[in-house]
Amino acid sequence: MLQRLQLGNGRLRADVVPQAGGGLGRLDWLGGASPQPLLRPLATDTQEVPLPSQLACFPLVPWSNRMAPFGFAFDDRRHVPAPNRAGEPCPIHGDGWQQAWEVMSHTPDSALLRLKRHAASPFSYDAALRYALEGDALVVELEVRNAGKYALPFGLGLHPWLPDPQGARLQARASQVWLAGADKLPSMRGPLPPDWNFVDPARLPEHGVDNVFHGWDGTAHIIWPARGVGLSIEANMDYFILYAPPGRDFFCFEPVDHPINAHNLPGYPGLSILAPGASLRRRVVFRAVCCEALAAGLVAAICCGKRAAAALQCRDYLPQIGGRLSVYPHRQRHGAGSSPGAQGPGLCGPGRHFTGARPVPARARQEAGAAGRVGPRRRLAQRRP
Numbered sequence: 001m002l003q004r005l006q007l008g009n010g011r012l013r014a015d016v017v018p019q020a021g022g023g024l025g026r027l028d029w030l031g032g033a034s035p036q037p038l039l040r041p042l043a044t045d046t047q048e049v050p051l052p053s054q055l056a057c058f059p060l061v062p063w064s065n066r067m068a069p070f071g072f073a074f075d076d077r078r079h080v081p082a083p084n085r086a087g088e089p090c091p092i093h094g095d096g097w098q099q100a101w102e103v104m105s106h107t108p109d110s111a112l113l114r115l116k117r118h119a120a121s122p123f124s125y126d127a128a129l130r131y132a133l134e135g136d137a138l139v140v141e142l143e144v145r146n147a148g149k150y151a152l153p154f155g156l157g158l159h160p161w162l163p164d165p166q167g168a169r170l171q172a173r174a175s176q177v178w179l180a181g182a183d184k185l186p187s188m189r190g191p192l193p194p195d196w197n198f199v200d201p202a203r204l205p206e207h208g209v210d211n212v213f214h215g216w217d218g219t220a221h222i223i224w225p226a227r228g229v230g231l232s233i234e235a236n237m238d239y240f241i242l243y244a245p246p247g248r249d250f251f252c253f254e255p256v257d258h259p260i261n262a263h264n265l266p267g268y269p270g271l272s273i274l275a276p277g278a279s280l281r282r283r284v285v286f287r288a289v290c291c292e293a294l295a296a297g298l299v300a301a302i303c304c305g306k307r308a309a310a311a312l313q314c315r316d317y318l319p320q321i322g323g324r325l326s327v328y329p330h331r332q333r334h335g336a337g338s339s340p341g342a343q344g345p346g347l348c349g350p351g352r353h354f355t356g357a358r359p360v361p362a363r364a365r366q367e368a369g370a371a372g373r374v375g376p377r378r379r380l381a382q383r384r385p
Helices: 312-317 362-371 376-383
Strands: 005-008 012-017 023-029 057-060 072-074 077-079 102-107 110-117 125-134 137-146 152-154 157-160 169-172 176-180 186-190 198-202 209-214 219-224 229-235 239-244 250-256 272-274 279-290
Touching: 005 110, 005 125, 012 125, 012 137, 023 279, 072 152, 137 152, 137 272, 157 279, 219 250, 229 250, 272 279
Parallel strands: none
Antiparallel strands: 005 012, 012 023, 023 057, 057 157, 072 077, 102 110, 110 125, 125 137, 137 279, 152 272, 157 250, 169 198, 169 219, 176 186, 176 209, 209 239, 219 229, 229 279, 239 250
16 A cells, blocks of 8 residues: 655645655645645556656656666775666666655644665665755755765756647756767767746747756756746755757756766766765755736746846736736755754764755866866765864
């Protein structure tokens, strides 16, 4: 029998599914005339443990997306995780998404889950996952602690599945994109093609996309004009993966802290080297936005990151439905209580804690060049006392 932990606060409803990778079964906005799904929902009549690909969202731990089939080398050791999805030669998404998580606490508006993978190889770890409804936002905190004997490069992310790709408009700033070969592993980093540039709200590429975007500013906005609802995603991460296969009824916007196959890229870009006992925490905020327009055609700031008074250029993205303009304030990227280097017990319990979310200065990004180096922050966790 499938366990669903229901969270609600009158503005949002979320279902947490601990047995299915600790993922989400749904996230609905309740502020309109009827509930509106912000993430693609799991079927309500599902009784057995679903496949992760049927969920609304699942965690990516201890790394994101594909790793080369030959594994990776670190500190003179080669580590080769086993393939973990049928028909896929690459190990993918870590293994937290394929495990049942333990429920540590559950309140009407929050849930805390835990996962112990001490016997796993090469990544031995503890993980914690906290969901909390705060007004119009779902705050997700994912933490991992190295429970092994050796330092290793860890990474985190989330894998949301969103509805109605044909009706969606996406705005997300990035500087470059990693192009992939036939094996779906990155081959080079280059400029954004015109139809992959989402600096202003735009439709998803007609012919599909499955790539990791570099230099993300940590904020994305997705609106569905026909439904009059939108979603902002705020994360303390520098990359996102956009997966929008043509002709399907979903798309994925995945906030991640490292590119695909980062374990085999020069400098391990975005990954955090965790010494034994060290932790890494990431925070993602899913914020519902009511995209009703004023009769004059003003739209919510969610459309393009501008004040409503300057947002007339976006009027074509919303129907002239009249009513009220709702603009919810943007929060700082790291959010309260999650600034880089913050001390505290963390979700995984006492020990050295590393948020790993320090922004890289623009000059450092330029100096990193095509090699994908992101500067010294990847070894901060190892050096913490």
